[in-house]
Amino acid sequence: MSILQGLPPTTDLGDGITQIRLPMAGNPMRYINGYLVENDDGPALIDCGWKADDVFAALEAGLASCGYAIRDVRRLLVTHFHMDHYGLAGRLLAAGVPEMAMHAQDWEVLEEREQIDEDAVIDAWLARNGLHVEPEDDDQYQRYDLAKPTRLIEDGEKIGRLRALWTPGHSPGHLCFVDAVSGRTFTGDHVLDPVTPHVGLWVDVERDPLGEYVRSLHAVGALETSGALPAHGEAFPDLARRVEELLAHEATREAAVLHALDDGPRTAAEVAAMLRWRARGDRFDDLPSAYQQFAVAETLAHLEHLREGGTVGRRDDADAIRWERVSR
Numbered sequence: 013m014s015i016l017q018g019l020p021p022t023t024d025l026g027d028g029i030t031q032i033r034l035p036m037a038g039n040p041m042r043y044i045n046g047y048l049v050e051n052d053d054g055p056a057l058i059d060c061g062w063k064a065d066d067v068f069a070a071l072e073a074g075l076a077s078c079g080y081a082i083r084d085v086r087r088l089l090v091t092h093f094h095m096d097h098y099g100l101a102g103r104l105l106a107a108g109v110p111e112m113a114m115h116a117q118d119w120e121v122l123e124e125r126e127q128i129d130e131d132a133v134i135d136a137w138l139a140r141n142g143l144h145v146e147p148e149d150d151d152q153y154q155r156y157d158l159a160k161p162t163r164l165i166e167d168g169e170k171i172g173r174l175r176a177l178w179t180p181g182h183s184p185g186h187l188c189f190v191d192a193v194s195g196r197t198f199t200g201d202h203v204l205d206p207v208t209p210h211v212g213l214w215v216d217v218e219r220d221p222l223g224e225y226v227r228s229l230h231a232v233g234a235l236e237t238s239g240a241l242p243a244h245g246e247a248f249p250d251l252a253r254r255v256e257e258l259l260a261h262e263a264t265r266e267a268a269v270l271h272a273l274d275d276g277p278r279t280a281a282e283v284a285a286m287l288r289w290r291a292r293g294d295r296f297d298d299l300p301s302a303y304q305q306f307a308v309a310e311t312l313a314h315l316e317h318l319r320e321g322g323t324v325g326r327r328d329d330a331d332a333i334r335w336e337r338v339s340r
């Protein structure tokens with residue numbers, strides 16, 4: 013198999029922006045986009061793929077088609093901490109990229125992960141919510157090196173031609189980048205098409221990631237922008253339209269989650285089992301185990317958001333956490 017694994021070739025998008033598709037072997041999304049953006053002081057790379065030799069080779073090949081080597085990249089900008097966006101960062105720093113930047117809240121997540129057994133915490137939380145998963149070996153944590161950013165980016169900060177927009181929800185420190193030259197927005201995993209970005213509550217914390225996500229959608233929908241450059245899939249022209257679709261999707265989902273509580277308290281896993289999943293509308297029981305975990309985490313994000321809004325209450329029973337409607 014070629015290193016590009018049948019992916020489309022590196023694409024010149026105009027305005028000094030190049031789309032380099034980086035493979036995600038074995039993942040249905042197939043690739044993540046690394047975007048190379050020309051700047052006066054050298055090119056910036058937005059997102060870098062996970063840590064794997066085929067990704068490094070694809071990045072080298074994409075850069076070479078622009079006349080660059082890895083060390084010519086002036087800075088790596090990471091939209092968020094997920095391994096497909098950040099995993100290769102350590103190797104790029106080691107290969108001579110001088111600067112790597114992300115939002116402080118996502119760096120905190122990575123640092124905390126060093127202190128705790130994250131898998132055990134997640135498994136215990138899902139079990140309390142009615143989903144018991146067999147611990148299994150997966151190699152995803154080998155797909156990144158913990159590399160400290162040389163710079164932390166704040167909301168509104170300008171980095172050359174790009175302006176950072178803090179868009180928490182998909183991750184606590186997710187960043188989009190608005191390009192002053194092309195008027196386009198690099199949306200990371202915040203806005204994708206046709207994929208619906210995942211927003212989940214994976215640990216028992218006082219946070220409302222779905223509320224954050226919806227607010228961030230409104231912020232991006234209000235941008236005057238001529239197009240979206242997402243981290244997965246292909247560029248699409250109408251960012252505001254896609255934001256409307258995602259807001260409508262979340263509202264439909266919220267109604268379905270609330271409806272699932274009509275007949276009394278339920279665990280999040282029971283609620284998830286009453287919903288349809290993935291674009292095909294799969295039944296929960298037919299989902300592979302990993303997807304069931306995403307489904308329950310997503311259901312929990314909705315339940316917690318409804319709790320914040322005062323229509324749902326949480327009951328910490330001895331055997332499980334149950335959610336119920338609250339009449340006001």
Ligand SMILES: [Zn+2]
Nearest residue numbers: 092094182201
């Ligand atoms: Zn992500």
Ligand SMILES: [Zn+2]
Nearest residue numbers: 094096201243
């Ligand atoms: Zn991603």
